[in-house]
Amino acid sequence: MSKKRKPLPEQPIEVEIESLTHDGRGLAHLEGKAVFVDGALPGERVQARYTRLQRHYDEAAVVAIERPSPERVAPRCPHFGVCGGCRLQHLAAPAQVRVKQEILQEVLARIGKVTPETWLAPLSGEPWGYRRKARLGVRYVPKKGRVLVGFRERRSAFVTDLTRCDILHPAVGERIPAIAAALQDLSIRERLPQIEIAIGDGPAVLVFRVLDPPSADDLARLAALGEETGLHIYLQEGGIETIRPLPGQAIALHYSLPHHQVRIAFEPSDFTQVNLQLNRAMVDQALGLLDAQPDERVLDLFCGLGNFTLPLARQAGAVLGLEGDAGLVARARRNAEHHHLANVRFEVADLYGEGALSPWLEGRFDKALLDPPRSGALAVLEWLPRLGVQRLVYVSCYPATLARDADRLVNDLGYRLVAAGAMDMFPHTDHLEAMALFERAEGR
Incomplete structure (x- = not known):
């Protein structure tokens, strides 16, 4: 009972x-x-x-x-407190950044039992209109007689009744009522649960997840939405392999890293950083800390599309990028070919399995970069000293696993935590990203 x-x-x-x-x-x-x-x-x-x-x-x-x-401060958004998209609009933006740095300090000390020799200044940027990747909920509410489009309400499965969103890129954030109105008359309005947003340097793609096939009239209404707003409309009827543009709506998504003469093409479902301005600053800082030289070999783990790998190839003698998603690896290879980078290689690897890096033990690597998901990189850490890695930059989207992995690197594997700092990739939210620099202690 x-x-x-x-x-x-x-x-x-x-x-x-x-x-x-x-x-x-x-x-x-x-x-x-x-x-x-x-x-x-x-x-x-x-x-x-x-x-x-x-x-x-x-x-x-x-x-x-x-x-x-x-x-x-007074929250800018009228939906603040109800919408689950962000929680910190009532705190001034500079204070948000300071608090995130303080949380990183506390987590590293408490969980990792480590303190960096130097604190990096937090990375921050424009706090509004920054979000280029997102998932919005869609729900037809009979009592309201209309379709709602928005983030989920805080601690609820309900969809927030948004009129605009100031953290989304304006191409989408200012057009939420138009999107909702276009869905209002669809025959499948109750069978369309979500919209994925993907934006690079150019126009925005909206991927509508549909649980039933849309009718010819539905397709015409969605095409009209694209023509009226400049948004590019895609449908997803099953897994990510079913994502397809409506006729005439296809677009080649890409984003650039201008300081490194790199342009990265991606698909709407691919992982890319939500904040392009911060991503550029993050890549610049990571490459500055790693300081790869023309005679060095660099290992990039959890490399995705090559966000760090391709810029590294402009500096290092050779770079190997390892990633578990075969689709991302295929597109990373195409990105390398597009730039005629012959000194970079991408391979598919299970970075969570036993012996994750054993196929590459015959080679030595001077430096490494890790950019793991929330679960961290614990399974690959023990391989780093065996591969000869002397300097390591760790990019983290979850401070608790960064702290756990820092504990292992410093207290078991003979590295020093040279520097660390927060990155405000998601302003107005409690989400905290961080970067840390480790170096192998002398004589280890």
């Missing part, structure tokens, strides 16, 4: 907010118990109402601010 939930107290509590948690909530303590408060900022005194009671902590939401933080 399931336990009955304890009823929530009706009276608000008054608490002092001590810090910001990794998911963007204010942390307070009441009678020794942690309370996570939605909508609160460090240094504030707030009234909050409980939303959930747990054994070791409670959750609450702000109902009144008794003493606001000097870094509190």
Whole structure:
């Protein structure tokens, strides 16, 4: 028999907010118990109402601010607080960057038991209109009599009723009502659950996921949406292999890294960084830290389309990019051929399996770059000293696994954590990316 939930107290509590948690909530303590408060900022005194009671902590939401933080700002978006697309619009953009650097410091010390010799200045850029990759939910709501298009509501499966989105690239963010109106009259409006957005240097692609085949009238309405807005319309009826443009809507997606004379072509379903401005700064910083020389061999793990590999090939003597997705590897090879880069090779490799790097043990690598997913790179770390890697740049999209892997590199494998810093790839969200530089200790 399931336990009955304890009823929530009706009276608000008054608490002092001590810090910001990794998911963007204010942390307070009441009678020794942690309370996570939605909508609160460090240094504030707030009234909050409980939303959930747990054994070791409670959750609450702000109902009144008794003493606001000097870094509190009015959220730009009218949907803030409901939409799950971002959580930090009430905190000034420079403060968001500072807080993310502080969270990285805390996570590296607590989980990794490491402190860098030098802190890199955080990377940040334009905080609005930056997002070029996203997934929007679509839902026809009979009670409203219309289709909603937007991010999911915070802690809910419902779709936010967006009128615009200021973190999305304006090509899409300013056209959400037009997109929703075009879907309103489709025969399959209840069988179209999501839209994938993909934008490079040029126009935007919208990939509509459809669970039933669209009618001829549906296709005509979607084509008209593309013609009226300049958006390029694609359909996806099954897996990613079914993605196809409507007639006349195909476009060759690409983005450039101008400091390295590199242009990277990609497909709508491929992983690319959501923030092109930050990606360019990130590549510049990573290559500067790695400092590859013409007589050196460099290993790029989790290389994807070659976002770092291709620029590295402009500097190093030879570069090997390894990636688990065969489709990405095929497109990375085409990107290398397009640039006539004969000193770079891409191969498919399971970077999570036993003996992940054993096929390449016959070679030596002077330096390496790792850009793993959230799960980190633990399975390949032990191979790095065996391959002779003396300098390593680690690009992370999840600080907890970076910290875990830093612990292994520094405390077990003989590397020093030379430098680390946060990257604000997703302004106004609690998402934190980071970069770290490791060097092999002398005599190891």
